[in-house]
Each structure stands twice: as structure tokens, then as C-alpha cells.
Amino acid sequence: MKGLLGFREKCISFSEEYGFILFPICKFAVAFAAFRMINASLGYMAQMNNLFLVLLMSLISAVTPVSIMVLLAGLLIVVQCYAIHLLVAVFMLVVFFLLYIFFLRFAPNMGLALILMPIACQIGVPSVLPVACGLLGGPAGVIGVCGGGVVYSALSVVIQNAPSLQKSTSSGSLSTMIQEALPLLTLLLDGLLKNAELMLMLIALAATLLIVYFVRRMSMDYSWHIAIVGGTLSYAVLILAGGFFMDMTVSLPQLLLSAAAAVAVGEGIRFFCFQVDYSSTQHLQFEDDEYYYYVKAVPKTAWLERQRQKRKQAAAQKKQAAVQRKQAQSRPAAVPSPGVQIAPASPAISAALEPPVQQRHPVSADPLEMPAVDFRDQLEETLRNIQDI
Amino acid sequence: MDVKRIRRMVKVERLICRDAREELKIARYYRSDYLGMMLLKNFFFITVGYMIIIGLYLAAKGDALLEGIYVADLTFMVTMGIGGYVLLLLVYSVLTYMICTLRFAKAKKLERYLDHQLELLQEDDHSEKDVKHPGRGTV
Numbered sequence: 001m002k003g004l005l006g007f008r009e010k011c012i013s014f015s016e017e018y019g020f021i022l023f024p025i026c027k028f029a030v031a032f033a034a035f036r037m038i039n040a041s042l043g044y045m046a047q048m049n050n051l052f053l054v055l056l057m058s059l060i061s062a063v064t065p066v067s068i069m070v071l072l073a074g075l076l077i078v079v080q081c082y083a084i085h086l087l088v089a090v091f092m093l094v095v096f097f098l099l100y101i102f103f104l105r106f107a108p109n110m111g112l113a114l115i116l117m118p119i120a121c122q123i124g125v126p127s128v129l130p131v132a133c134g135l136l137g138g139p140a141g142v143i144g145v146c147g148g149g150v151v152y153s154a155l156s157v158v159i160q161n162a163p164s165l166q167k168s169t170s171s172g173s174l175s176t177m178i179q180e181a182l183p184l185l186t187l188l189l190d191g192l193l194k195n196a197e198l199m200l201m202l203i204a205l206a207a208t209l210l211i212v213y214f215v216r217r218m219s220m221d222y223s224w225h226i227a228i229v230g231g232t233l234s235y236a237v238l239i240l241a242g243g244f245f246m247d248m249t250v251s252l253p254q255l256l257l258s259a260a261a262a263v264a265v266g267e268g269i270r271f272f273c274f275q276v277d278y279s280s281t282q283h284l285q286f287e288d289d290e291y292y293y294y295v296k297a298v299p300k301t302a303w304l305e306r307q308r309q310k311r312k313q314a315a316a317q318k319k320q321a322a323v324q325r326k327q328a329q330s331r332p333a334a335v336p337s338p339g340v341q342i343a344p345a346s347p348a349i350s351a352a353l354e355p356p357v358q359q360r361h362p363v364s365a366d367p368l369e370m371p372a373v374d375f376r377d378q379l380e381e382t383l384r385n386i387q388d389i
Numbered sequence: 390m391d392v393k394r395i396r397r398m399v400k401v402e403r404l405i406c407r408d409a410r411e412e413l414k415i416a417r418y419y420r421s422d423y424l425g426m427m428l429l430k431n432f433f434f435i436t437v438g439y440m441i442i443i444g445l446y447l448a449a450k451g452d453a454l455l456e457g458i459y460v461a462d463l464t465f466m467v468t469m470g471i472g473g474y475v476l477l478l479l480v481y482s483v484l485t486y487m488i489c490t491l492r493f494a495k496a497k498k499l500e501r502y503l504d505h506q507l508e509l510l511q512e513d514d515h516s517e518k519d520v521k522h523p524g525r526g527t528v
Contacts, residue, residue, distance in 0.1 A: 094441060101437065102481075182449070185445070185448055186450070
């Protein structure tokens with residue numbers, strides 16, 4: 001456990017130190033994966049499949065805000081759809097526009113979820129994203145996750161119907177085009193709106209995210225573990241039940257793989273973002289003029305570890321000072337001759353020779369024993385900080 | 390070096406340039422102006438979105454819908470269409486109002502916090518000047 005905590009601390013300090021280069025690299029990787037996925041699944045326009053172009057777009061996405069990445073991905077989808085049929089490109093544009101008007105404008109920071117969700121669906125692990133968003137974000141993540149699900153479903157509809165869509169020509173007179181376009185539009189709209197699988201997926205994604213979010217905010221012990229497992233289970237149960245009642249085929253191995261991936265990613269996030277030691281939980285109760293406070297204080301593991309190390313160091317220093325004092329006592333006392341100056345004692349020795357100062361929090365002799373922490377002091381300090389803010 | 394002061398300066402700079410950029414833009418408005426602007430924007434968005442939805446629906450199902458239709462059915466359909474629009478507009482207006490009120494309150498809180506931090510920095514500046522020129526103007 002200590003090794004893992006050390007690894008965590010190293011990772012965090014590394015990301016803090018090299019974040020300026022690490023985050024653009026991550027953005028580049030996400031953008032590259034998204035653009036490659038779009039080209040691999042649609043890929044009807046050969047010019048857009050050029051690796052150099054994909055790399056260039058990924059590079060632009062890496063150094064610009066996430067919204068630019070979303071814009072570029074949308075543009076790529078529309079261009080690829082245009083190669084199938086003009087109407088398909090218009091259909092995708094309308095889907096994006098309606099998504100923005102009715103949902104995405106309320107959650108402008110959900111661009112990354114919107115990009116990652118189709119990638120997760122393509123890999124076959126859609127439950128990873130609601131678990132991750134529920135742990136790291138708020139309920140607004142539902143908009144990004146479900147929006148991503150809609151985009152993936154629209155792409156699937158286009159890919160399924162691409163051969164029949166390609167057969168109809170997009171040239172000729174306007175009336176011919178309209179006559180040919182109407183059945184295609186019906187096909188695409190029915191594929192999206194009468195898609196029971198999409199509806200089920202959206203419900204399961206939204207429910208999972210909300211369950212994870214609300215459970216992890218509870219004050220009970222191991223809330224993050226319960227949130228991860230509960231959210232993943234709820235997703236699996238909803239998909240299985242939906243599949244059973246709606247007569248849909250659900251791939252059980254894929255569902256299990258998705259659940260395992262969601263738990264793994266969730267635990268990874270918990271490891272880096274929420275490390276607490278529930279065994280040292282303290283329950284406090286106090287009052288002021290206006291309120292009674294019932295406080296549960298759970299110490300962070302990293303802080304506890306630092307405290308333990310400090311105590312270890314202090315104990316080692318004390319030991320060393322005691323040994324030096326003994327050595328000094330065993331030596332015959334040298335009488336200083338006049339004119340000879342005695343060198344000042346080392347700080348450790350002088351500290352050991354000083355009369356013991358009464359400590360605010362008494363230190364136990366065992367360095368590995370839990371430190372006595374005054375949570376009341378810490379809480380008051382935190383409240384003061386909050387008031388400052 | 391006053392580490393506390395440097396930290397405060399970095400925090401203020403980060404807020405102004407990166408983290409609270411959007412919030413500070415919002416905080417420049419009066420509350421009524423901001424909410425009015427957002428509701429107007431919402432009205433245009435919903436109108437356009439509803440028109441697109443109706444257009445798509447008519448394009449896909451128009452032929453089947455208009456087959457053997459009577460005037461009474463047409464009136465009913467138009468009434469339903471307008472009713473749906475009004476309901477959608479109402480729901481989204483309420484949603485926009487709530488979200489924008491929260492956003493505005495958050496932006497104003499952030500602005501107050503920033504002002505407080507800047508005041509503290511200014512106080513630090515003054516006290517530093519006094520230390521540098523303790524006897525200035527007394528002779």
C-alpha cells in the first residue's frame with residue numbers, strides 16, 4: 001500500500017510539474033483517436049482519410065480549447081457524410097444543431113464527454129464514461145454523455161444505411177432530388193427516433209451517471225467504492241432488463257467487459273482523486289450561537305502517511321540526540337582553558353538538552369501508531385478559509 | 390520574497406486569464422440585462438429548433454399525414470403544433486431562467502472574491518511603500 005501511495009504521489013507531482021505538456025499530449029491522443037474512428041467507420045471521402053490531415057487536425061485540437069476539437073470532429077463527420085449523399089450531410093448537421101439547441105448549450109464544458117462517448121461505444125465499453133463523469137463531474141455530465149450516445153447512434157444509422165443511400169443520386173433537377181430525398185430522410189429519421197436500443201442506452205447512461213454521482217456524495221463509508229460498483233451494476237441490470245422486455249439481443253460478454261472496464265477505470269479515478277482512511281474517521285459534535293454541528297472527518301491517506309513519516313523522522317532524531325547525549329556524558333568533562341572557545345553544539349544536541357516543551361498534540365512512542373489529530377482545529381481553519389472565499 | 394503575496398497574485402492572474410474568464414464576462418452585466426438577453430436568445434433558439442423539427446416531421450411523414458385529411462383535423466393539428474411550441478418555449482424559458490440565475494450569482498460571487506483579493510494586494514502594496522519610505526514627507 002505504501003508503494004502504491006508513493007507511486008500516486010509521484011504521479012500527481014509529475015502531472016503538476018509537466019502538466020503544461022502532458023495535457024496537450026492527452027488532448028492530441030483523444031483527438032487522433034476520435035478522428036481515426038470517424039474515418040475508419042465512415043471513410044467515404046478518400047481525401048479526408050489522409051494521415052497527415054488527421055495529424056494536423058489533432059495537433060490543432062491539442063493546442064486549442066476542447067470546443068475546437070468538437071467542431072473539427074463534427075466537420076469531419078459532415079464532410080464524410082457528404083461523400084455518401086448530400087442529404088446525409090444535411091441530416092447530420094441538423095442532428096448536431098438540434099443537439100446544441102436543446103441540450104449542449106446548457107453544458108458548454110461537456111465537449112470532452114461528447115467526443116469520448118462515441119469512442120467508448122465503438123470500443124464496446126459505454127458504461128465507462130458515465131461512471132467516470134459521475135465520479136469527476138456533476139449531473140450536467142448527463143447532457144454530454146447522452147449527447148455522445150446520440151451522435152454514435154446517428155453515425156450507426158448512417159453506416160447501416162450507407163449502401164442504399166449511396167445508390168440514390170444527389171444530382172439532377174430539384175424536384176427529382178426532393179422526390180428521392182424524402183424516403184431517405186424517412187429512413188434516417190426512423191433509424192434514429194424509432195431506435196429502442198438508443199433509448200435504452202440513453203436511459204441506462206443517464207441513470208448510471210446520476211447513481212454514481214449521488215452515491216459518491218453520500219457521507220457513508222466507502223461511498224466511492226459503492227458508487228462505482230452500484231453504478232456499473234445498475235447499467236448492466238438496466239441493459240439486461242431492457243433487452244429482455246424489448247426483445248433485443250444483448251451480448252453478455254460485451255456487457256461484462258464493459259462492466260469490468262467501468263469498475264477498473266472508476267477504481268483508477270478513485271485511487272488518484274479520493275484516497276481516505278476510513279479507519280481513522282472521527283465524529284465531532286459542537287455548537288455556536290446559530291447552529292449545532294455534527295461533523296464526520298475522514299483523513300486523507302496521503303496526509304496520514306506524511307504525518308507518520310514526520311513522526312518517524314522525529315523519533316529517529318530523538319534517538320540520535322539521546323545517543324549523542326549519552327556519549328557526551330560518558331566523556332570526561334573538559335575544562336575550557338582561558339582563550340579557547342567551545343564550538344556551539346549541533347541543533348539536534350541543543351534540542352535534546354533543552355527542557356522538554358509541552359506539546360499541543362502528544363506524540364506516541366510508536367511511529368506507526370495513528371497520530372493524534374485535532375480535527376476540531378482543522379475544521380475551524382477550513383471554515384475560516386471558506387469564509388475568506 | 391513574500392510567498393503569500395505571490396500566491397495571491399498567481400491566483401488572481403489565473404482567475405482573470407483562465408478559470409473565471411466567462412464568469413467575469415457575465416458579471417459585467419446587470420442581472421436583468423443578462424437574464425433578458427439569455428431569454429431572448431433562448432426564444433430564437435427554440436423557435437428555430439421547433440421549426441426544424443416540424444419541417445423534418447412534415448418532410449418525412451407529410452404525405453401520409455395529408456392523405457384524406459379534413460379541415461377539422463387540420464385545425465386540430467395546427468392547434469397542437471402551436472400548443473407544443475408554447476409548451477416547449479415555456480419549459481425551456483424556465484430552465485434558462487434558472488440556469489442563468491445560478492450562473493449570474495456564481496459570477497457575481499467570483500467577482501466579489503476577486504475584488505477582495507485585489508484589495509488585499511493593494512493594501513500590501515501600500516504597506517510595502519510605507520516600509521520603503523518611512524520618513525517621506527515628514528521632514
